[in-house]
Amino acid sequence: MDESGIGIWGVPLAILAGAIRVSTPFIFVSLGETITERSGRINLGLEGTLVFGAMTAYAVAVMSGSAWLGVLAAMGTGAVFGLVHGWICKWPKVNDIAIGIAMMQFGLGMAFFLGKPFIKPVAPHLPSIPLGGWSSLPQVQAALNINVLFLIGALLAVALWWAFKNTRVGLILRVVGDSTDAARAMGIDPDRIRLLATAAGGSLAAVGGAYLSLYYPGSWNEGISSGQGLMAVALVIFARWNPIGCFLAALLFGGAGALGPALQSVGVTQGYYLFYAAPYVLTLAILIATSSPTRSLAGAPGALSVTK
Amino acid sequence: MTVEANTSAIGMASEPSSAFRPILEWVARRAEPVAISFGAILIGLALFSVFIVVIGKSPITLFQLMYTGGFGSWFSIQNSLSRAAPLLLTALCVALPARLGLVIIGGEGAVVLGGVAAAAVALPFVGTLPALLVLLVMAAAAMIVGGIWIGLAGFLRHYRGVNETISSLLLAYIAIALMNQFVEGPLRDPASLNKPSTAPLPADYMLGKIPGMDVHWGLAIGIVACIVSWVLIEVTSYGFAARIAGGNVRAAQIQGLPVGRLIVGFTAIAGSFAGLAGMIEVAAVQGSANASLAAGYGYTGILVAFLARHNPLAIIPVAILLGGIDASGGLIQRRMGLPDATVLVLQGTLFVVILLFETFYGRFKIFNPDLWKRNP
Numbered sequence: 001m002d003e004s005g006i007g008i009w010g011v012p013l014a015i016l017a018g019a020i021r022v023s024t025p026f027i028f029v030s031l032g033e034t035i036t037e038r039s040g041r042i043n044l045g046l047e048g049t050l051v052f053g054a055m056t057a058y059a060v061a062v063m064s065g066s067a068w069l070g071v072l073a074a075m076g077t078g079a080v081f082g083l084v085h086g087w088i089c090k091w092p093k094v095n096d097i098a099i100g101i102a103m104m105q106f107g108l109g110m111a112f113f114l115g116k117p118f119i120k121p122v123a124p125h126l127p128s129i130p131l132g133g134w135s136s137l138p139q140v141q142a143a144l145n146i147n148v149l150f151l152i153g154a155l156l157a158v159a160l161w162w163a164f165k166n167t168r169v170g171l172i173l174r175v176v177g178d179s180t181d182a183a184r185a186m187g188i189d190p191d192r193i194r195l196l197a198t199a200a201g202g203s204l205a206a207v208g209g210a211y212l213s214l215y216y217p218g219s220w221n222e223g224i225s226s227g228q229g230l231m232a233v234a235l236v237i238f239a240r241w242n243p244i245g246c247f248l249a250a251l252l253f254g255g256a257g258a259l260g261p262a263l264q265s266v267g268v269t270q271g272y273y274l275f276y277a278a279p280y281v282l283t284l285a286i287l288i289a290t291s292s293p294t295r296s297l298a299g300a301p302g303a304l305s306v307t308k
Numbered sequence: 309m310t311v312e313a314n315t316s317a318i319g320m321a322s323e324p325s326s327a328f329r330p331i332l333e334w335v336a337r338r339a340e341p342v343a344i345s346f347g348a349i350l351i352g353l354a355l356f357s358v359f360i361v362v363i364g365k366s367p368i369t370l371f372q373l374m375y376t377g378g379f380g381s382w383f384s385i386q387n388s389l390s391r392a393a394p395l396l397l398t399a400l401c402v403a404l405p406a407r408l409g410l411v412i413i414g415g416e417g418a419v420v421l422g423g424v425a426a427a428a429v430a431l432p433f434v435g436t437l438p439a440l441l442v443l444l445v446m447a448a449a450a451m452i453v454g455g456i457w458i459g460l461a462g463f464l465r466h467y468r469g470v471n472e473t474i475s476s477l478l479l480a481y482i483a484i485a486l487m488n489q490f491v492e493g494p495l496r497d498p499a500s501l502n503k504p505s506t507a508p509l510p511a512d513y514m515l516g517k518i519p520g521m522d523v524h525w526g527l528a529i530g531i532v533a534c535i536v537s538w539v540l541i542e543v544t545s546y547g548f549a550a551r552i553a554g555g556n557v558r559a560a561q562i563q564g565l566p567v568g569r570l571i572v573g574f575t576a577i578a579g580s581f582a583g584l585a586g587m588i589e590v591a592a593v594q595g596s597a598n599a600s601l602a603a604g605y606g607y608t609g610i611l612v613a614f615l616a617r618h619n620p621l622a623i624i625p626v627a628i629l630l631g632g633i634d635a636s637g638g639l640i641q642r643r644m645g646l647p648d649a650t651v652l653v654l655q656g657t658l659f660v661v662i663l664l665f666e667t668f669y670g671r672f673k674i675f676n677p678d679l680w681k682r683n684p
Contacts (some may be wrong), residue, residue: 048656084660088663088664093669093670094664095411097411097473099660101413101610101659102614102663103656103660105607105659106653106657106660108656109649109652109653109654109655110653112647113646113647113649113650113652113653116647116649226481227477227481231478233474234474234477237474271493272489272492273485273486273489276485277485277486280482280485281482283478284478287471287475291464291468291471292468293466
């Protein structure tokens, strides 16, 4: 069966498939950023962490022959990036937004520098589960060929949502994020919690990168991320620091990103490049619609610099 | 460290005669940013050297090549100056809003759209108007478009409470998509096959070189823009009001300062400078608008502005320094077999360390002017 077999239905199907395929890095980076921001710190450097994670995962997968080892290695380097960011930000007078931009440049530079030898070799890919086996349509089969990391991301979103609400760690994180003084009064060291939260955020962002290089698009090169790490920061605001919201927002972003290629596949080529801007326009529109000059955003951690 | 610096400083303070006190006071006030910045650069270079040693190369050779490639000959100095030109303008795009406490990181968007606007308005006039007039029209169009683009981030910040860092970044991605649409679509020159571009600007309509140098006029424009910005911030009441609003918005509002207009005005001026960088890139380097406009000048400009501590005059030497590092990249690549990203690693390392060193401001008592005022 060819493309015309399902005609115009190919568009929503392609958007769904695209949403599932493209959203995974957004899920991981935004969940990581949610943990970090809930602790009251913002890490704009996740773009660099994501790209460095993508490079590490690819390099380790090439050398070891195991994609999962690559993911683990990426998590390790992501945690290191997070620790560096967290350690620097604990010093007085250091601006965490500016450090994020600097760490992003550093991460990109290191990834491009160390990743040069790995542009050519082919790494093993991460496995996916063919959930579309029931259908005879190849498009449906392709759309429902779901990567394991996507499922892990979905489960992680639910687990984090539950953990924020119901666990001691979740409560500590929320207290630190809302008021540094209240945390100190409770005998919690805010700097340490933020350091750990930033490290956790970094390791999740690096998993998002590993997905990019080991599954989709599935190779390592210097243009692998088109700002997914940065978009995730906006996405967290959009999702109101709620992990399940992050998952749904990531799907929405993925779908918006898949709009252009989907329309092109059915012959709509007008304004093709503008569709690339769809996720960014969508984010900006939602930020404008939900922000207010007089009150801080609902659900925002009180100690977070980006919402003040 | 601080305690020792303190005691030794007091010891020294009692020696000089009172005639020198005002000079010492002045030096103490000025020396802090210089000393801390140099300390940061030294530590950054040391860390980068460790990295180079770990890779198995010689940092001494690398720094020598960097000097040769950036500033070692008249040819390389001119090359560095040419690369510094857009950085001067994109750094201003970060430095001016920073006076109001805003972190704008989307200058790249204004560069890109400024370049497209310049190319779009130039083409109908080529051949009918004199070159200088066409160039002025191009500059005006680029500045207006760039100003609107970044001014929008300022507008959203003040009137909608949207974080300017994120909105300016989103606007940069939107700008790049818009540029691709224009360059691939309505403005595309059919003759440009592999690299979609607008129709090329005739050679006699290009921005020429500064007489006696192999550097285009963009450098002079950038330096003038830095000086104008310095005057704007340090001399005019408008700049003074901006500094008050940057320090404390509520105090500024109580004083009756038009905070909203200041924010939109400063971001718009900042954006118009970045737009001008796009026009210069089109009119002096590329000759047409194409995807090369998104070369990352907007992002390097962030680094320049932070290194210069958002001081427009300090931007001039920092931009030339970074232009030189940039220019030496090719030489390092050829002679040492290192990837072109070496320069990026160095920039990133310096950037991180310099921001970390912000924490040392006010910690060393030796830089406190009051110390030098006190009578023994």
